Amino acid sequence: MNDENVKSILLAGVGGQGILRASDIMCQALMAAGFDVKKSEVHGMAQRGGCVTSHVRYGTKVFSPLAEQGKIEILLAFEQMEALRYLRFLSKDASIILNTERINPPAVNMGDLSYPDDIIGFLNENYPRVISFNAAELAIEVGNAKAANVVLLGAAANLIGVAKSVWEKTIEKSFPPKLVKLNLDAFQKGITA
Amino acid sequence: MSFFATPLSLHWSYTEARLKKVLMSGNEAIARGVYEAGVRFAAAYPGTPSTEIMEELAGYEGVYAEWAPNEKVAVEVAIGAALAGARALAVMKHVGVNVAADPVFTVSYTGIEGGLVIVSADDPSMHSSQNEQDNRNYAKFAKIPMLEPSDPQEAKDFIALAFQISSLFDTPVFFRTTTRVSHSKSVVTLSEPRNYEEKTSLVRNAQKYVMVPINARTRRVEVEKRQKALREFAETFPENKMEINSTEIGIITAGMPYNYAREVFPDFSYLKLGMVYPLPERMIREFASRVKKIYVVEELDPYLEEQVKAMGIEVTGKEIFPYTNEFDPGIIRVAIGKDMGTLTSPYREELAARPPNLCPGCPHRGLFYALKKFKAYVHGDIGCYTLSYLKPLQGLHSCICMGASIGMAHGMSKALGEKGKGKVVGVIGDSTFLHSGITGLLNMAYNQSDALIIILDNSTTAMTGMQEHPGTGYTLSGKETKKVNLKVLVSALGIDNIRVVDPNNLKETKAAIRAELASSGPSVIISESPCVLFRRAGIKAKPSLRVDPDKCTGCRTCLDLNCPPIAWKKGETKTGSKRKGIAVIDESLCNGCGLCAQVCKFDAIS
DSSP states (O other): OOGGGOEEEEEEEETTSOHHHHHHHHHHHHHHTTOEEEEEOOOSSGGGTOEEEEEEEEESSOOOSSOOTTOEEEEEESSHHHHHHTGGGEEEEEEEEEEOOOOOOHHHHTTSSOOOSOHHHHHHHHOSEEEEEOHHHHHHHHTOGGGHHHHHHHHHHTTSOOOHHHHHHHHHHHSOHHHHHHHHHHHHHHHHO | OHHHHSOOOSSOOOGGGGOSEEEEEHHHHHHHHHHHTTOOEEEEOOOTTTHHHHHHHTTSTTOEEEEOSSHHHHHHHHHHHHHTTOEEEEEEEHHHHHHHHHHHHHHHHHOOSSEEEEEEEEOTTOTTOSOOOOTHHHHHHHTOOEEOOSSHHHHHHHHHHHHHHHHHHTOOEEEEEEHHHHHEEEEEEOOOOOOOOOOOOOOOOHHHHOOOHHHHHHHHHHHHHHHHHHHHHHHHOTTEEEEOOOSSEEEEEOSTHHHHHHHHOTTSEEEEESEEESOOHHHHHHHHHHOSEEEEEOSSSOHHHHHHHHTTOOOBOTTTSOSSSOOOHHHHHHHTTOOOOOOOOSOOSOOOOOOOOOOTTOHHHHHHHHHHTTTOEEEOOSSGGGGGGSTTTOOOSBOOSTTHHHHHHHHHHHHHGGGGTTTEEEEEEHHHIIIIIHHHHHHHHHHTOOOEEEEEEOSSBTTTTSBOOTTTTBOTTSOBOOOOOHHHHHHHTTOOEEEEEOTTOHHHHHHHHHHHHHSSSOEEEEEEOOOTTOGGGTOOOOOOOOBOTTTOOOOOTGGGGOOTTEEEEETOOOTTOOOOEEEEEOTTTOOOOOHHHHHOTTOOBO
């Protein structure tokens, strides 16, 4: 079976949070570590506040760039409510990394629907490992809220078997020189979060 | 032609050239494949999911790539280049092939001197399209061979094969990709680019290229000869592959669904077709003889299934697989009836959706807000402004295809006669107007109806990500060029009532709409304001606005703009006021366009 050798990660959040950039870096690092990698997302609406997801799959040989429902081992949620939206994709023993930032959808902004309460509590009740923190706050500590995606990547790196040096080299290659230090710091923040 | 005169450097300037393996999207890989194949001529009109192919290609050294005003022109440009002996590429989304169908069906008869490959990027699930037509049908219909890659590596490698087939069989070749192939990324092994061979010249062969009936009848017979030769070729085409594992169950498939099936059923046997037209009948028969049961796994139409059934081979297809939407591994597992369990989310409550919306500061918002007050029937078109259909703007009442708004508004106005006066409007973006709105407007001037057409000129092709067009003054490669003047063009078509407004000025915009709805004969309003994401326009973000919580009465008028930064804050009551909350503006999102300040009757926003 191919299945057992292939790991699946889902990145989920809202357009503008740097999700596609994060999944690109993740794939580059996995590739540099010698894995076959595929990823898939749908472009187009990202800049317009819509939901954005990216499936990342790696192993010795990957066929599908999309994971099957129930097979995701790691969920990297860039926004609290977006974590809830894709739970059907997760295996029962999935690990969840949750950015506690909250971005209201329009219907919540208009006062028509409410934002779910105690998402962290719900996830903790249903999944064995939930790591939650405010990635934007940690990113601000190293210099820029926009590096929140790399903070999250650092947290994910703890769960992925790729050497830290490989991640760091990939990050160095992924940003213009003046942004490298900021992003390496952000990555480290995520590792210790 | 200057771009052919420049000798090509053998040293590839891209840093990735030194790496053998890179992570690439299908679209990036197609562009790389074109470059590696030594092809240097391409024309296209942008359209999701195809757009990045041309943007990538334009970056390769020595490549001439242009945005054409529409797909028909792009194909005609590519045919012209191919008749001069060049190997040429035309790129479009699936519905673009409809626009280009006229030349495509006849270039199938004439053939080409050099090479011609037409990329059709299909969009199963309609992630960003108005329909999900299966363009494999075009291959059969136009008698043009079609290749279909299943991942970025194949996307790169198949391009060279497509050009070989084109030259070898004197035929245009279709190259079909889908959103999942175009927009997924995987590891691609690069090859050294082939040297470009300059082979262009003027060769006259009027009997072959002038499709008057007497010549077309001759070419028609040649097409059938070519079809026969291609069917033979398909039998040994190395990208039609058989993998024999289980003798119980076999799967016939092509493109991305191969990966889904291969992943969930690694023990089955596979016939994976890299060439989806024409089909290798003997190979299919052989496959059928080696397995007991066959499933045909294909998204959208039973295209392969029907042809295989017509061979008299028993297969299972659309009776168990869906006709609609793209597949994923789970769909195939469930359809073939293996265990799926009950996979549901533990979270059962309804989650608020995040529908796409016009950006903060988008100039379309002001136009649609102003237009709504007149309660007209608004024919929409294809672009960002189609998003105005959503609540609460609800600005459109129809939207069919590129350019349709003008013809439909004219037709409706004519059919309604007096009853329709002042009530029928068509809205169309600048890129879409230049794509296929000009002839519609010419017709409207010619046959004189009372409809009002509003050209939403934001100086770019915004929906697909800021591509140039004849109205921007720049080419695909960023060179300055002739810029069409919309007002002069509209006037030249025979429209007398023309106004230009700034849609961020609601008062001016409403006054113009009121006047032109009341006027007799066709009118055009050009709503002129650049896209807020458009960097070259030099838009400096104006200071963000804020709501004065003392002055806000909680009337919610500003919320009707559906501007992302404006939110409702419940419970902010005030003594002596009936208000139940107030509006607040997220300053980090606000672009300071000032529309909300214009609609506020209480001067609470500044």
